[in-house]
Amino acid sequence: MRRMLSFTNLLGLAVLLLGVWALWALRGDTGSRSLNLPSDLENQGPRVLRLHFAKDTQDGLVVEERTVQIAEGEYVLGRVLEELVRGPQIPGAAPLVPAGTPAPTVFLRDNTALVDLPAAYGRLGYGTAGEMALIYGLANTLLEFKEVQQVKFLLEGQEALSLGHLSLLDPFRRPATMDGR
Numbered sequence: 001m002r003r004m005l006s007f008t009n010l011l012g013l014a015v016l017l018l019g020v021w022a023l024w025a026l027r028g029d030t031g032s033r034s035l036n037l038p039s040d041l042e043n044q045g046p047r048v049l050r051l052h053f054a055k056d057t058q059d060g061l062v063v064e065e066r067t068v069q070i071a072e073g074e075y076v077l078g079r080v081l082e083e084l085v086r087g088p089q090i091p092g093a094a095p096l097v098p099a100g101t102p103a104p105t106v107f108l109r110d111n112t113a114l115v116d117l118p119a120a121y122g123r124l125g126y127g128t129a130g131e132m133a134l135i136y137g138l139a140n141t142l143l144e145f146k147e148v149q150q151v152k153f154l155l156e157g158q159e160a161l162s163l164g165h166l167s168l169l170d171p172f173r174r175p176a177t178m179d180g181r
Contacts, residue, residue, distance in 0.1 A: 044072045052085050052140040053093040054133035061137055064090045077106045077113060077142065084141055096137045097124065106142065111149040112171060113142045119156050121163060128165040135163070139172035149174055 047070050052061045066083060070076060085103040087095035101124075105116040115138060126134060139151040150171035154160060160168050 003132070008070045010160075016036060044070045044074070046070075049080055049083060049143065051080070051088070051142045052137040053084075053088040053090075054096055054130075054137060056092055056094040058129050058133070061133065061140065061172070062090070062093045064088050064093060077108060077148075078103075080141060081115070081138070084138065087101055089090075094133075096134045097121070104138070108147065111147060113148045113151045114154060115139075115142070116154045116157055117160075117163075122155050122160070124163070126164065131163050135166055135168070135172070141173045143172070155162070 001103050027100070046067055049066050051064045051066055053063050053064060054060075059061060066089065068079065068083060070079060082103045085097055085101060087099070102118045104118065106123070107114045107116075121134075124130070124134070128136040135153065138153075142148050142151050150173045153168040155168075162168050
Protein backbone atom coordinates (compact mmCIF):
# COMPACT_ATOMS: atom_id res chain seq x y z
CA MET A 1 0.00 0.00 0.00
CA ARG A 2 1.25 3.50 -0.87
CA ARG A 3 1.80 6.24 1.62
CA MET A 4 -1.00 8.85 1.62
CA LEU A 5 1.13 11.70 2.95
CA SER A 6 4.00 11.68 0.51
CA PHE A 7 5.91 14.86 -0.31
CA THR A 8 4.21 15.06 -3.74
CA ASN A 9 0.73 14.79 -2.21
CA LEU A 10 1.51 17.49 0.37
CA LEU A 11 2.89 19.76 -2.34
CA GLY A 12 -0.22 19.19 -4.48
CA LEU A 13 -2.48 19.95 -1.50
CA ALA A 14 -0.56 23.19 -0.81
CA VAL A 15 -0.91 24.30 -4.46
CA LEU A 16 -4.64 23.46 -4.38
CA LEU A 17 -5.17 25.47 -1.17
CA LEU A 18 -3.18 28.39 -2.59
CA GLY A 19 -5.32 28.32 -5.74
CA VAL A 20 -8.57 28.26 -3.74
CA TRP A 21 -7.36 31.16 -1.61
CA ALA A 22 -6.39 33.19 -4.72
CA LEU A 23 -9.79 32.52 -6.31
CA TRP A 24 -11.56 33.59 -3.12
CA ALA A 25 -9.47 36.77 -2.92
CA LEU A 26 -10.18 37.67 -6.55
CA ARG A 27 -13.93 37.04 -6.28
CA GLY A 28 -14.15 39.94 -3.85
CA ASP A 29 -12.77 42.19 -6.60
CA THR A 30 -15.61 43.06 -8.98
CA GLY A 31 -13.17 44.39 -11.55
CA SER A 32 -14.38 47.96 -11.21
CA ARG A 33 -11.85 50.46 -10.13
CA SER A 34 -12.46 54.09 -9.48
CA LEU A 35 -11.29 56.29 -12.29
CA ASN A 36 -9.74 59.57 -11.30
CA LEU A 37 -10.54 61.87 -14.19
CA PRO A 38 -8.54 65.05 -14.51
CA SER A 39 -9.95 67.94 -12.51
CA ASP A 40 -10.90 70.02 -15.57
CA LEU A 41 -13.37 67.31 -16.53
CA GLU A 42 -14.88 67.14 -13.05
CA ASN A 43 -15.71 70.81 -12.57
CA GLN A 44 -19.38 71.55 -12.16
CA GLY A 45 -21.03 74.90 -12.60
CA PRO A 46 -20.75 77.30 -15.53
CA ARG A 47 -18.21 76.33 -18.20
CA VAL A 48 -17.16 78.06 -21.38
CA LEU A 49 -16.94 75.53 -24.20
CA ARG A 50 -15.17 76.09 -27.51
CA LEU A 51 -17.26 74.32 -30.14
CA HIS A 52 -16.01 73.89 -33.72
CA PHE A 53 -18.75 74.14 -36.38
CA ALA A 54 -18.68 74.18 -40.16
CA LYS A 55 -18.61 77.59 -41.82
CA ASP A 56 -21.82 78.24 -43.71
CA THR A 57 -19.61 78.90 -46.76
CA GLN A 58 -18.40 75.23 -46.55
CA ASP A 59 -14.73 76.24 -46.51
CA GLY A 60 -13.51 75.40 -43.03
CA LEU A 61 -14.52 75.63 -39.40
CA VAL A 62 -15.59 78.45 -37.10
CA VAL A 63 -15.30 78.43 -33.29
CA GLU A 64 -18.24 79.34 -31.07
CA GLU A 65 -17.72 79.95 -27.37
CA ARG A 66 -20.77 78.82 -25.44
CA THR A 67 -21.35 78.98 -21.69
CA VAL A 68 -23.21 75.97 -20.29
CA GLN A 69 -24.11 74.85 -16.78
CA ILE A 70 -22.47 71.52 -15.89
CA ALA A 71 -24.45 69.56 -13.29
CA GLU A 72 -22.82 67.57 -10.51
CA GLY A 73 -21.72 64.20 -11.85
CA GLU A 74 -22.30 65.19 -15.48
CA TYR A 75 -19.63 63.98 -17.90
CA VAL A 76 -18.18 67.11 -19.50
CA LEU A 77 -17.00 65.51 -22.75
CA GLY A 78 -20.42 63.94 -23.30
CA ARG A 79 -22.09 67.29 -22.69
CA VAL A 80 -19.70 68.95 -25.16
CA LEU A 81 -20.76 66.56 -27.93
CA GLU A 82 -24.43 67.10 -27.08
CA GLU A 83 -23.94 70.87 -27.44
CA LEU A 84 -22.08 70.37 -30.71
CA VAL A 85 -24.91 68.25 -32.16
CA ARG A 86 -27.49 70.87 -31.09
CA GLY A 87 -25.93 73.16 -33.65
CA PRO A 88 -24.44 76.63 -33.70
CA GLN A 89 -25.89 79.81 -32.19
CA ILE A 90 -23.69 82.29 -34.04
CA PRO A 91 -24.07 83.72 -37.53
CA GLY A 92 -21.79 82.30 -40.19
CA ALA A 93 -21.80 78.79 -38.72
CA ALA A 94 -23.57 75.69 -40.00
CA PRO A 95 -24.52 72.55 -38.03
CA LEU A 96 -22.30 69.49 -38.37
CA VAL A 97 -25.25 67.05 -38.51
CA PRO A 98 -28.96 67.36 -39.35
CA ALA A 99 -31.38 68.17 -36.52
CA GLY A 100 -32.47 65.08 -34.62
CA THR A 101 -29.22 63.20 -35.19
CA PRO A 102 -28.10 61.55 -31.93
CA ALA A 103 -24.93 62.71 -30.23
CA PRO A 104 -21.94 60.35 -30.30
CA THR A 105 -20.77 58.69 -27.11
CA VAL A 106 -17.29 59.59 -25.91
CA PHE A 107 -14.89 57.83 -23.54
CA LEU A 108 -11.52 59.03 -22.32
CA ARG A 109 -8.77 56.41 -22.07
CA ASP A 110 -5.10 57.29 -21.61
CA ASN A 111 -5.51 60.81 -23.06
CA THR A 112 -7.36 59.38 -26.08
CA ALA A 113 -10.97 60.38 -26.63
CA LEU A 114 -12.80 57.43 -28.18
CA VAL A 115 -15.80 58.79 -30.06
CA ASP A 116 -18.41 56.14 -30.86
CA LEU A 117 -20.52 57.42 -33.73
CA PRO A 118 -24.09 56.10 -33.92
CA ALA A 119 -25.17 54.22 -37.06
CA ALA A 120 -26.90 57.36 -38.38
CA TYR A 121 -23.48 58.94 -39.00
CA GLY A 122 -22.61 56.17 -41.43
CA ARG A 123 -25.74 57.01 -43.46
CA LEU A 124 -25.33 60.78 -43.69
CA GLY A 125 -24.06 60.56 -47.27
CA TYR A 126 -21.88 63.64 -46.94
CA GLY A 127 -19.40 64.57 -49.62
CA THR A 128 -15.75 65.05 -48.82
CA ALA A 129 -16.14 68.63 -47.52
CA GLY A 130 -19.10 67.76 -45.29
CA GLU A 131 -17.40 64.69 -43.87
CA MET A 132 -14.21 66.63 -43.17
CA ALA A 133 -16.20 69.36 -41.39
CA LEU A 134 -17.98 66.73 -39.27
CA ILE A 135 -14.88 64.77 -38.25
CA TYR A 136 -12.60 67.78 -37.76
CA GLY A 137 -15.36 69.66 -35.92
CA LEU A 138 -15.76 66.78 -33.45
CA ALA A 139 -12.01 66.19 -33.10
CA ASN A 140 -11.03 69.86 -32.72
CA THR A 141 -13.77 70.42 -30.14
CA LEU A 142 -12.51 67.54 -27.99
CA LEU A 143 -8.87 68.56 -28.48
CA GLU A 144 -9.71 71.86 -26.75
CA PHE A 145 -9.36 69.93 -23.47
CA LYS A 146 -5.78 69.53 -22.25
CA GLU A 147 -6.62 65.98 -21.08
CA VAL A 148 -7.33 64.92 -24.67
CA GLN A 149 -4.19 64.42 -26.74
CA GLN A 150 -5.83 62.51 -29.59
CA VAL A 151 -9.26 61.49 -30.86
CA LYS A 152 -10.09 58.06 -32.29
CA PHE A 153 -13.40 57.39 -34.06
CA LEU A 154 -15.51 54.24 -33.94
CA LEU A 155 -18.76 53.50 -35.77
CA GLU A 156 -21.28 51.53 -33.72
CA GLY A 157 -18.52 50.39 -31.35
CA GLN A 158 -16.30 49.05 -34.14
CA GLU A 159 -13.24 50.48 -35.85
CA ALA A 160 -14.30 52.14 -39.09
CA LEU A 161 -12.20 52.67 -42.19
CA SER A 162 -14.13 55.84 -43.01
CA LEU A 163 -17.59 57.31 -43.32
CA GLY A 164 -17.06 57.34 -47.08
CA HIS A 165 -14.17 59.68 -47.83
CA LEU A 166 -11.90 60.57 -44.89
CA SER A 167 -9.82 57.79 -43.30
CA LEU A 168 -10.67 57.16 -39.66
CA LEU A 169 -7.99 54.53 -39.04
CA ASP A 170 -5.44 56.84 -37.43
CA PRO A 171 -6.25 59.03 -34.43
CA PHE A 172 -6.57 62.77 -34.90
CA ARG A 173 -3.91 64.52 -32.80
CA ARG A 174 -3.35 67.96 -31.41
CA PRO A 175 -0.89 69.73 -33.66
CA ALA A 176 2.58 70.27 -32.21
CA THR A 177 3.27 73.86 -31.18
CA MET A 178 6.34 75.86 -32.09
CA ASP A 179 7.73 75.67 -28.55
CA GLY A 180 7.95 71.85 -28.68
CA ARG A 181 5.03 70.98 -26.41
